[in-house]
Amino acid sequence: MRRERFDKMNVVPFIDIVLVLLVIVLATATFVTNQTIKVDLPSASSKKSEEKKSIHIAVDKDGKYFYDKEALSIELIEERLMKLDPKKDLVSLHMDKESAFQYFVSIIDILKNKGFENISIITKK
Structure with a gap:
């Protein structure tokens, strides 16, 4: 009895299974996103943006x-940062490449203690 070489693989059944799974995912994905409760919000005249x-x-x-753009001491900057909302406000840090790393660390330490989430460190290409 002579054995034949296994050179080719039939991928048609694999493609059929993948297409069936794709149809199932696409059919159920539209129902998952629409599970929010629709509420008609009232309006107010004193709306504040x-x-x-x-x-x-x-x-x-x-x-x-x-x-x-206003020259201040680190203490005054800390006071002004404490008055801001750490979840909403964006802080951008512009550091000179020849400045000491300690200046960067002191600003980051203040922002970390206050809990700022939106911090950008600005660089140039």
């Missing part, structure tokens, strides 16, 4: 701190 603040903190190569 929430605006996000974007704060720029910069440190030059001499170690001078700037809060939105």
Whole structure:
């Protein structure tokens, strides 16, 4: 009895199974996303829009701190940061490449203690 070489594999059954699974996923995916409760919200005349603040903190190569282009000490910057909302407001850090790493760490430490979530470290290409 002579054995034949197994050179080719029939992938047609595999494609059939994949297509059936794809149809099942697509059919059920539309029902999962529509499980929210629809509520008609009332309107008020004293509607207040929430605006996000974007704060720029910069440190030059001499170690001078700037809060939105205003030269301030680290203590005054900390006071101003404590008045902001850490979940809404965005803080952008602009550090000079020749500044000491300690200046960066001190700003990050203040932001971490307050619990800021939106922090951007600005670099250039």
